[in-house]
Amino acid sequence: MSELKERNVTLNGVETRIWEKGEGEPIGYFPGFGGTPRWHAFLDVLAENRKVIVPSLPGFPGGGLGHLELDSQLDWVMACNDLLDLAGLKGSDLVGVGFGGALAADVAAVFPESVRKLVLISPYGLFIDKDPITNIWAQRPGTVQNILCTHPERFLELTATPNDYDPTEWNIEMIRAAEAGARFLWPNGNTRLSRRLPRIKQPTLLLWGAEDKVIPQSYAKIFADGISGETKIETITGAGHLAELDEPEAVAKAIHAFTG
């Protein structure tokens, strides 16, 4: 496998980091809560036979303060579509997790030519009154990892301060990542995506951690029923909301099988 490559692009005037690793057909990754502050095991497994490209979403680690200029859902969707273009991902397969799942789904709906096959892992975007989402922004300090992952230590490792980094600035970047998600999903995570699901004509894989404590399993079927394209639902045993952190092998395997 090739080395991790880093480059910067300019998105809406903000320097934005793109990470890339592996050979083969490109596949993009929009992360969930916390963003992608460091490369992690799932991305390595995915990169075994694909070129994995991880663009930083505005406000998420590597994405600067770009979120502060994005006010509406349309602003976010256009920024994400531009980002796919800048990252060399236009027309490629796209994986979106949680927060990033809501954006990936919307980009696929609004800019169908931008996404080939879509993989959504416990995506945000809907809110069902009878089966509400857990409020990720109303957790006691230092506990959020326990509802994100069945292996909370994986989330703590992902977000731990690197040795060569100013702890204050790192901490601010982690809070900024939570803010960026909140900016388009506060308070309930409902982007009214339900109205746009029928516009998703791409083949779509819906992956859900069997132990997801954030978004109920029942949402998978609602997504599948709403999406016009062919859909497949797979449950990842032993995984929580950030299923790719808990079960990197199983998630990558399902994605490889689906995207071909």
Place this chain on the structure above:
Amino acid sequence: MKVCWFHLMPYTELPDDFTQKHDSVWVDIDSRLFDPKRAHHMYNDFMDELEFAASCGFDAICVNEHHNNGYGLMPSPNIIAATLARRTTESGPAICIMGNSLALYNPPTRIAEEMAMIDCISGGRLIAGFPVGTPMDTCYAFGENPSHLRVKYREAHDLVMQAWTNPDTFSFNGRYHQIPYVNIWPRPVQQPHPPVWIPGGGSVETFEWCAEMDYVYSYLSYFGYKAGLATMNDFWDTMSRLGKDRNPYRAGFLQFVGVAESKEEAMKLYKEPAEYFYGRCLHVDPRYSSPPGYTTEETMRRKYKSQVAAVADKKADSEKKSGLGTPVDMSIEFIEREGYVILGSPDEVAEKLREVAINMNVGHLMLLLQYGNMSKDLANYNTKLFAEKVMPQIHGLFDDEWEDHWWPKPMPKQERAIPAPIKQEAAE
């Protein structure tokens, strides 16, 4: 020195085991604990207390805004302020609304209208407070987006100020608010606008903004003068850096007080209401304290890095001790020792308040003389004793040297309306 009488309007009958059986006094407090028929009496008692304070000669009576909150029964302080405006025409104190959280109202011109109404009804006695609002009130109870809150607040402020001061009908074309015809009726008595006070929690950006706009900064902490001193020092450092004078009327500070014949007596009298407040009323689930984006990055940076960190840590300690986190010793001895509540004889309280006002250089003292489950009798006793024996000892402070440019300028009393007396219905 201006002495202001502040009411939070706490629900006074939270059960004894509230902190053990319930997670939070705020946001998701159990509504089954609320008895509307008891609240009928609480509201009326509280308004009696505010009116009594006015009759005792306090310079202002103050109300504020909270939502989903067991220690603050005023989701709309304007409703209370309107009744106070009618019922305090004789004593004529300033009516301080401390205040309306601007980003919560759409359109914010509603606030410009209501405050202008109260300024008209009261004959120009309004102080207009504009807090950003706590995370609990704004982001959780009202669902405001923490990432947009402050920018939206500033824009709403601009809209309200333009609505008050622009004599012409205009269109407002903001990022968050677009209104084709802004033209509020009524307009405030006080021109160009009522004095503006900004309640804050110690962020430097708010200090700077108050300096830029020439507004009063009011530090509303429940943790008393010991924890508050460092924040006020920081405020005055900022004023001096920005070339502003040290006029103490640029600042306000909140302090709990209990007066009695002696300190021992005060400790006895105010033990229950103080322990009720610092125990039950500040029992806030920390899950609601820091929505991401609410605190600006610059404030976080300063908090973590600067020398203020030591102070912030001390404040965080205080907050932990007082229910935002794990409650520890909340005895009256602890509360008094930490300076959360100043307790003593009139002379002792006056001496302490003089010292606090001088050390902090604060010209507007916002006093809580009713707190927790304090009865109306005790609140009125505290108020009367304070007015008679403490106020005369502190009232003249600063006035020989400084003018309060941030105080209401009402119509002359002889020009103000006198409400008709309440007529008792004749028996049938």
